[in-house]
Amino acid sequence: MPEKRCLLDIQGISKQFSGVTVFSDFDFQVYEGEVHCLCGENGAGKSTFIKILAGAHQRDSGEINIEGNPLQGKLNPALCMKLGIQTIYQEHTLMQNMSVMENLFIGKEVTKRLVLDRRQMYKETLDVLAKIGVTGLDPQIPVRLLGTAQQKFxxxxxxxxxxxxxxxxxxxxxxxxxxxxxxxxxxxxxLKEKGVGIIYISHHLEEVFRIADKVTVIRDGRKIRTYDRTEIDEASIIRDMVGRDASMFYSREAAGIGETVMEVQNLSGGGVKDISFSLRKGEVLGFAGLVGAGRTEMAELLFGKKIPESGEIMISGEKVRFKAPKDAIKAGLCMITEDRQLTGLFTRQKNSLNTILAHSAKFPVRFMHPDRDKETCCEYIEKLKIKCKGPDQQVRFLSGGNQQKVILSKWFHSDGSIYIFDEPTRGVDIGAKEEIYKVMVELCRQGKSIIMISSDMPEVIAMSDRVMVMKDGSILAELSKEDADSETILSYALGGCKI
Ligand SMILES: Nc1ncnc2c1ncn2[C@@H]1O[C@H](COP(=O)(O)OP(=O)(O)OP(=O)(O)O)[C@@H](O)[C@H]1O
Structure with missing residues (x-):
């Protein structure tokens, strides 16, 4: 077999922010037709690394060789495109009002006698989509009408x-x-079969273990080890990442379940149809389903972000009607939203202020207690292992995963009685997941109740006392802990019969 070519060879690159070293002396290679995964806990330096490769940050030192040629000078986004290095970020970067086809050919428009050759571009769009195995996508559809996954494709x-x-x-x-x-x-x-080299960053280790040809573990900005496919061993990769043993499959201790605290009857509105369920004290009620199943929309109705068209919500036996989230917070509800960057944080404020925010929202007047607030913040920094300089650091300088932990701290500290967690561990590393689960169990022990929306199947199964499966805005099944296995959940999520 001919030897694979090295497409990208990174040698000894280092980066500091305001004198603080984010990573140093880092080596990384990508070969043609190879998936090289980069794993590391929150704040390890993964995003900074890819921002350097995308030309969004500049390296302080080190070499970048592209297909054997040393790169002279700085990378910038236009040069990256020219050199054939493309980054697909978590956030959407497509032009939302343009069609699929127009997006595909930005800067590469096909023309015929100086006029856009739309027919040819249409044909080529179909060809390209077929080459990467994406079918059923209309090249003329405006991108804004596509879901997250389709936009990624x-x-x-x-x-x-x-x-x-x-x-x-x-x-x-x-x-x-x-x-x-x-x-x-x-x-x-x-893509692999076409010889493309892929750098894949994910906290979902089950995906990494499926597709990786190589895995490099980065910790505190240093390369710990690169594993070849044949050497990949889950336990040692996790140990290399978080510096201790942790499990992908958390097993939760049970907490005593008490009386019903919330009763939802025939709730409809905002894409949700006729939903009924009850939530008990000390219980984690999991909500599983595919993306677009209506789980977030349901949470928004419960939390007063949207007004239901019909149906009832009762809390501790009393009918409630929230006009806004602040009414829900007063009634003891807390909600961690799916879209944390937009709705969860004041990123230009300190960690400590963000941590006490939900708690203080309950009081009409709250005097500032800087020392006490810092102490509270430090407790959560310790509990959730938030990688930061301390309570005074502005949240915008934290890595994505660590920002999420600050949001969790804010709600854990809010002292509610019913917690709605929408994808609580999205973007959080495997070690921190365990810490978050422990805090959730602790909340249950204190007699609080949790509605947990999650697309992470092992998480739903491990954490929930009961699982509700949603599809198209309705609840299709209620499964006991014993019956909630991934096969059963999936069969309902994909279109099982309504109970
Ligand atoms: N602009 C910045 N100024 C100061 N520090 C920064 C900046 N950007 C990142 N950092 C710091 O660099 C470190 C690495 O952050 P980075 O975002 O690369 O981590 P990550 O591995 O991608 O984490 P996550 O899994 O949470 O996304 C963190 O400690 C972060 O606080």
């Missing part, structure tokens, strides 16, 4: 049109359901 197709040799994927499946994850796995296989 369009971005990959765009990278393909731009003749990318290396595609970097940063947490590509963050908002994916299991169906879409499978689709992405096939797309990656197709």
């Amino acid at each position: 369009v971005e990959i197709a765009k990278a393909f049109v731009q003749e990318a040799r290396v595609i970097i994927m940063d947490e590509p499946t963050a908002s994916f359901g299991c169906h879409e994850i499978e689709q992405l796995m096939s797309v990656i296989q197709a």
Whole structure:
């Protein structure tokens, strides 16, 4: 077999922010047709690394060789495109009002006698989508009408049109359901067969173990080890990442379940249809389903973000009607939203202020207690292992995963009685997941109740006392802890019969 070519060879790169070293002396290689995964806990330096490769940050030192040629000078986004390095970020970067086809051919428009050749571009779009195994996507549809996963596939197709040799994927499946994850796995296989090198960053280790040809573990900005496919061993990769033993499969201790604290009857509105369930004291009620099943919409109705069209919500036996989230917070509800960056934090404020925010929202007047607030913040920094300089650091300087931990601290500290967690561990590393689960169990022991929406199947199964499965805005099944296995959940999520 001919030897594979090295597409990207990184030698000894280092980066500091304001005198603080984020990573140092880091080596990394990507070969053609190879998936090289980069794993590390929150704040390890993964995003900074890919921002350097995307030309968004500059390295302080070190060499970058592209297909054997040393790169002279700085990388910038335009040069990256020219060199065939494309990054697919977690956030959407497509032009939302343009069609799939127009997005694909930005800067590469096909013309005929100085006029856009739309017919040819249409044909080529279909060809490219077929080459990477994406079917059933209309090239003329405006991108804004597509879901998260489909937009991601369009971005990959765009990278393909731009003749990318290396595609970097940063947490590509963050908002994916299991169906879409499978689709992405096939797309990656197709890219590999075309000789594209892929750098894949994900906290979902089960995906990493499935697709990786190599895994490099980074900790505190240093390379710990690169594993070849044959050497990949889950336990030692996790140990290398978090510096201790941790499990992908958390097993939760039971807490005593008490009386009903919330009763929802025939709730409809905002894409949710006729939902009924009850939540008991000390219980974790899991909500499973595919992306778009209506779980977040249901949470928004419960929390007063949207007004129900019909149905009732009772809390501790009393009918409630929330006009806004602040009414829900007063009644003891807390909600961690799915879209944390937009709705969860004041990123230009300190960690400590963000931590006490939900707690103080309950009081009409709250005097500042800087020392006490700092102490509270330090407690959560310790509990959730938040990587930061301390309570005074502005949240915007934290890594994505650590920002999420600050949001969790805010709600854990809010002293509610019913917690709605929408994808509580999305983007959080495996070690921190365990810490978050422990805090959730602790809340249950204190007699609080949790509604947990999660697309992470092992998480739903491990944490829930009961699982509700949703599809198309309705609840299709209620499963006891004993019956809630991934096969049963999936069969309902994909369209089982309504109970
Ligand atoms: N602009 C910045 N200024 C100061 N520090 C920064 C900046 N960007 C990142 N950092 C710090 O660099 C370190 C690495 O952050 P990075 O975002 O690369 O981590 P990560 O591995 O991608 O984490 P996550 O899994 O949480 O996304 C963190 O400690 C973070 O606080």
